[in-house]
Amino acid sequence: MFQSIHFNAKPRATTNASKPEVLERLRKIVGAENVLIEPEKVEPYGADAVKEKFPPEAVVFPETTAQMCEILKLANEYLFPVTARGGGVGYTGGAVPVDGGIVIGTDRMNKIIEINPDDLYAICQPGITTFALQQAVEKYGLLFPPDPASYKDSFIGGNIAENAGGMRTPKYGVTKHSVLGLEVVTATGEIIRTGGRTVKNVVGFDLTGLMCGSEGLLGIITEATLKLLPMPEATSTVRASFKTMEEACKVLTKFTPEGLLPMAMEVIDKNCVGAIEQNFAFGLSKDANAILIVAVDGARAQVETDSRLIEKILKENGGFDILRSKTKEEEDKLWDVRRAISPSLMKYGSLKINEDVVVPRSRVPELIARVEEIGREHDTFVANFGHAGDGNIHVNFLCDRENADSIARARQCVKETFALSVALGGSISGEHGIGYVKAAYLDMAIDAPTLEIMKGIKRVFDPNGILNPGKMFI
C-alpha cells in the first residue's frame, strides 16, 4: 500500500554497514539481540509519517552513551551513514535513512534520571515519549510545556532534534525554550556537554540552542536537561465561529491591549468546517467560515476572569455560537472539532499533503486566501487549520494517491505556498523541519551566505558526513 506516493523511496541500499565484520562489531557493542538486519524487521525503521520507504541495512539499539560513542567511531572508520531515530513520527523524513546505512533506535535509552522540583529541571534520556515525561513531572506538580501533536508517540530526543512546536507556543515557546542542557555524541564519537542545569549560563557558545532543530545532522542527543514550570491550577477554552477568516484573526490583536496572553489560539478554515460537518454533524453554523479556539491557563480565579474577558472580546468582534468551558469535560468537548479535522479531510482525497508554513500572525488571513487561489488554479482541494496565535498554519492539499497528475498538481501548490509564506515575511516550516522532504526548498528561505555557514558548522561536527546524509542541505 501507499506505493504510488513513493516519489523518493529507494530499495535497500548496500554500504559498508552491511559488511559482516561491521555487523559483528555492532553486535559486540550492543549485544546481538539489539541489532536487527532481517528485511521485515528493519522495514518499519525505514519510514516515518511521510510513509515513504528507505529500509536501513541494520537497526541498532544502544543502551548507553558509551555504546553510542563506539557505534559512531565504527561508522567513521567504515564511513557508512548513521540516522538517529526517536518515535519515528516526523513529517519531513528526519529519522529516515535515505542513503542507507544504519538506524540508531533510542528506544532503550528511555530513563528519567532526575526530576528536581526544587530546581525546576528534569534530566532524561532521549528515548522517552514527551507524554511519559509530562506524566512523570506532573506527579510533582510540574509542567513540561512543549506539546507537539505527536507527543504521545514522539520521543523527547526527536522533539529536541526537530525543535518541535505545538499549541502552547504563544505562551510557552517551542521545545528549545525548555532545554537547559544536553549531552551529545558527535558524529566522530566524542561526547560533548552543552549548557547545564540553570536557565542562566553564558559560558562559551550556546551549543544547546544550535543542537535544537539540527535534525540529527550534528550529533545524537544522549541526555537532556529540561526546564520545568509550576503546573498551572486551571485551564479554560473559548470557541467561537466567525463569518470571515479576517475577523477571526483580527480578534487575536484585541487580547494584547488587555494584557492577555492565551496559551493557545487555534483556527480552522471554512473548508475544514465543511468537512467536519459532513462527517460529524457537530451542528456548526453554515455561516461559520472560520472557527477560533482560545485557551488560557493559570490560577483558577484568573482563568475564570480571562476566559470571560475572551468571550466578551470574541462577541464584540464578530464571534457567534460562542462556547466557554466551565469544566474539564466541557473543555475537552470544545476541542472535538479540532480533532475531527484530519479524519474528515480524508474524504477529499486519498493523500493529504500536510505542510506547516509560518507567517507573522497578522498575515494568516492573506496566507489562507492566497493558498485557496493557488488550490483553485491547480484544481486541488485545500483546507487550512493551525496555530493562529503564532502564525503556524497547517496547509493541507488533498489529492488522489493513485493519480500522478493529481499529485503533481498538489506538489506545485506546495511550492507556490512556500514562496508565498516567505513573501509574507514567514518561512517554509514552523515546526516540522526540513528533512529530505523540504530540502529542495531550503534556499527559498535561507540565503546563500547563511547556508554556507550552516554547511561549515556541519563539517565541524561531522567531517565525514556520516550523520543523517540527504537531509536539510542538498
Place this chain on the structure above:
Amino acid sequence: MFQSIHFNAKPRATTNASKPEVLERLRKIVGAENVLIEPEKVEPYGADAVKEKFPPEAVVFPETTAQMCEILKLANEYLFPVTARGGGVGYTGGAVPVDGGIVIGTDRMNKIIEINPDDLYAICQPGITTFALQQAVEKYGLLFPPDPASYKDSFIGGNIAENAGGMRTPKYGVTKHSVLGLEVVTATGEIIRTGGRTVKNVVGFDLTGLMCGSEGLLGIITEATLKLLPMPEATSTVRASFKTMEEACKVLTKFTPEGLLPMAMEVIDKNCVGAIEQNFAFGLSKDANAILIVAVDGARAQVETDSRLIEKILKENGGFDILRSKTKEEEDKLWDVRRAISPSLMKYGSLKINEDVVVPRSRVPELIARVEEIGREHDTFVANFGHAGDGNIHVNFLCDRENADSIARARQCVKETFALSVALGGSISGEHGIGYVKAAYLDMAIDAPTLEIMKGIKRVFDPNGILNPGKMFI
C-alpha cells in the same frame, strides 16, 4: 587612577589598522568624522566596567550594514583585529580591544525600524539602549522582558552578544529567549540572516541561538528582531528578613506547589545587610542574616492574590519584618535595600571584584556558606547578593586596589569560587560572560571536546581570527 589593577592592560598596540592607507579607506567608508584616532578620543573605547585600559588604534562608527561589510572586508584584507562595542558597560571585557586593532562603535546604528503590536515583535538596530527600546514598546502596551542591571546604558546589540540576564529570568528567561531573528555581518564581511519574525521557525540550524552569547567572536549584529509580550497590568513586591540563608532560599521551593512563578526572587546575604545598615540605616533587624525580595506581575487582581499568598508563605517559613507593596511607590521603596548594596560595599575595600557564578538554586545556601569559608581562608571580605530564583549569585570580593597581596588573595578566592560553582552543578558565569577576564577559567566549565567544537565554529565564521581576538578561548 585605577592604574594598580591593570593586570592585563596594554599600551596602545600597532597593527595594520594604523597604516595610513587603512585609515584612509576607513574614512572613505564611514566619513572622516566617524573615524577617531586621537589618543584622548580613542581611550574611552579601550575599557569597560572592568576598567582596564586597552586603547584601540581607531574607533569607527558605521551607520549602515553595507558600511559594516566594507569595514570587515578591509579588516580581512589587512588582517587587523576588530572589536564590536555597544554601551561598553560589560563586566568581562567583551567589548575591549585587548590585541589592538579597531573598535566598531554601533552608536550610530540606533534606530527602531518597526514595532508591530499585532505580531508582537520589534525590529531595531544594535545601537539602541535596552531601556530606550523598552520605553518605545511600552507606548504600545508591550513588554520587552530582558532587564540586565545595565539596561539604561547597555545596547541591545551587546545584550544579545552577551546573552544578558537580569532579574526577571525566573519568569521570562534571558535575552536569547526574546530574540526571534538577526541580521549579522560575519567576520569576512558577508551578511547572514538568522531566524525570522516568528517564534516558530525550524528552517536550517538555529544560528540565532548560536549568535546569542557569542561575545562578538562570530559576527557583528546589525539588526535584531525581538519578541514582545503584552505589558502586565500590575506588579507587586514582598520583602522579608530571615535568620539564615538556608531558610530564605528554602522558601523558594514553597512557591511551586502553589502554582506561583514570581518574575523575580532576589536575595541579599548578611554581610550585605550589615554594610547597608552601616551606610543607610534602613532599620533592618540585626537578626536579618538574609533578605529575600520577591516580585510578581500579571493582572491586577491576580497580583494582589499572589503577593498576599507569597506574604503568607514567607511568614509561615521563618520570614519576619515582612513588607508587601500596595502601590508603585511602596514597591520602589522595597527595592531601596537592593540598590544600596554596591555603594555600601565600597567601604570594605577600594576594589570590588564582582563575579556572577550560577548554581541550581537549591545549592545557593551551600555556595554562599562555602564562599564565606573561602573568604576567611584568604582573609578577604566577601558579600553576596543576587538572583536566588535562578541561582545566579553575585559574589563580591573586596580588596585594596593599592595592595598587590590583597588583590592576589581575592583572585585566589575567585578561582576557588569558580571551582566550587562547577562542583555544585553550576557554572562560572550566569550573565556576565567570559570575555578576557574569565578566559583562563573556561576549561573549568567546558570540557576539551566541547571546546574543540566551539573553536571549529569560530573558524567557520572567522577564518582569519580577526573578530574580538583574546576573548573566550585562550
